[in-house]
Amino acid sequence: MSRILFLESVAGVAGDMFAASFVDAGLVSVAELLDLPRQLALEGVQIDITRPTKATMRTTHINVGWKNESWKKPLAAFDHTHGGRQAAGHSHANITHPSAAEHWHTHYSELDRFLGASALDDVTKTFARKVFRLIAEAEAEAHGVTIEDVAFHEVGAVDSIVDVVMAAFCVAKVGASKVYATPVKIGRGLIKIEHGTQPVPPPASARLMVGMSVARVPEAITRENVELSTPTGLAIIKALTPEFVNSAPAGVVQAQGMGAGTMDLGTFPNVFRVTVLDDSGAAARAALPFETDEVVEICCNVDDETSERTAWTVEQLLELGALDAWVTPAVGKKGRVAMCLSVLAEPARWQELADWLLRSSSTFGLRHRRWDRLKLARRFETRDTAQGPVRYKVGLTTDGKVLKEKAEFEDLRAIWKKGPAVK
Incomplete structure (x- = not known):
């Protein structure tokens, strides 16, 4: 079975929402997640899983907390430079701490060694370290420090560690051969974090977003100042290197679940959704002695351009990288003679070609769909x-x-x- 992972940023993404969606879908068990702190040797950490309702929909929520501070001991064992750093150079990742009394922190380099020495399976361990590396790089660039000086403080450290490890375990458990994701909803306005009032996305998130497809805040969300996606959530998505799409890929749905965030967005569900599909067609295609791939077909009807202009349009589309482009005669509205312009594009290129077509032709809209293809x-x-x-x-x-x-x-x-x- 060829598994496809489809990730939907319905109302953004955070580490706990990501992992909770896999629990809700039945892709991982509660017992498996509850065992992760033991594999990390983090004593006193507890994972609470609830089933809240968001905008009338049943979801799953995960909250990570701790009974006592014994979880700090295994992390401290990897602090080879404690006391040797200058606090002014630190970049404190993730969440604001409420008081100076809680100014405990662990640095990225120590955290990376801690994860590397853990009892986690290799796939989970590698993915978790990749996520924290992305976060550390973003924080370092945002605040002008080295990666080694990026610090995770008390309130942000343990829940971020467990959130990322839970997400990594979920990814490893599913073992998808292909990952798709909808554009990520980031938020808008201003928020208060440790470094003061910042625009959304805050500096680290803004750097993690580079290369990712993002979407506007839905109109149904009325909050003016809202952060929908956290640095941890963005780093998890980025580490998966998904192909960004606006609709679900083809396949047979095997499981689907929704992980809830903590915010109440009124009638809009504050959830992240995961769907696992079986690309059953891939198995059938693989049985045939032909090559397979996917293409996107873009179509539009044109009834107010000259044939010369349309021929030029086809020529330009091919020069821009279209796999093929052609014109089919048609009869349009009110009996007008028209042409249906069709373009075949690689999935990674179709948006560029669609953008050019809308800007350079007379059409006011176009259609697009994804096709499985067999070829010699x-x-x-x-x-x-x-x-x-x-x-x-x-x-x-x-x-x-x-x-x-x-x-x-x-x-x-x-x-x-x-x-x-x-x-």
Whole structure:
């Protein structure tokens, strides 16, 4: 079974929301998560799991706390430079601490060694360390310090550690072959954090967002100042390197769950949703001796452009990287003669081509859909002929059986230019 992981930032993402969605979907058990503090040797840490209702929908919420401060001891064992750092150079990650009395912290380098020495399985351990590395890099860049000087203080440290490890365990347990995600909702306005009043996204989150697709705050969320996605949540998504999409991928849904945040957003559900799909079509396609991939088809109807302009549009789309582009005659509204312009694009390129098409053609809108594709394996050969060298495109199965071949048009055109009788 080829598993697909589809992540939806319904109302943003945080580490606890991410892990809670997997519990809600039944992808991991409560007992498995409750055992993680033991694997980390974090005594006194407790994980509370509840089933709140958000905007009439049943969800799952996870809260990480501690009964006493004994959880600090294993982290302190990895502090090889305690007392040797200058506090003024620290960047304190994640959450504001309420008083100077709670100004305990652990640095990124110590945390990384702690995770590396833990009893976690290798996949969980590697992913958790990757997430914290991303957070540390973002914090260091945001505050002008080295990664080694990035510190996680008391209120932020233990829940961030457990949140990230829970998320890493969930990712490892599912073992998805492909990850898709909707654009992440960040928030808006201003918030107060340890470093003072900051715009949303705050500095570390802003750096984690680089390269990620983001979305506006839904109109149904009326709060003016709201942070929907935390640095921890953003780092988890970034570490997964998903393909960002606006709709669910094709497949058979195996499980779906929603993890709840703590904010009350009124009629809008403060949740993060996970869906696991079985790409059953992939297994069927794999049984055939052909190559497979996915493409996005973009279509629009045009009834007010000249044929010359439309031909130029097709030419430009191909130069911009479209896999193919073509025009189909049609009859539009009010009996007008029209053309349906279609474009095939790689999934990573379709948005760029759609943007160009909306800006450069007369259409006011377009359609797009994702297709699974079967295709022949291809190779190119140059053969000597009576008219000179000619390149051939050869189509064959993945096990090497030649099914068809075709001479390249440009080479044929060069031959035909020698005279109409030449074939």
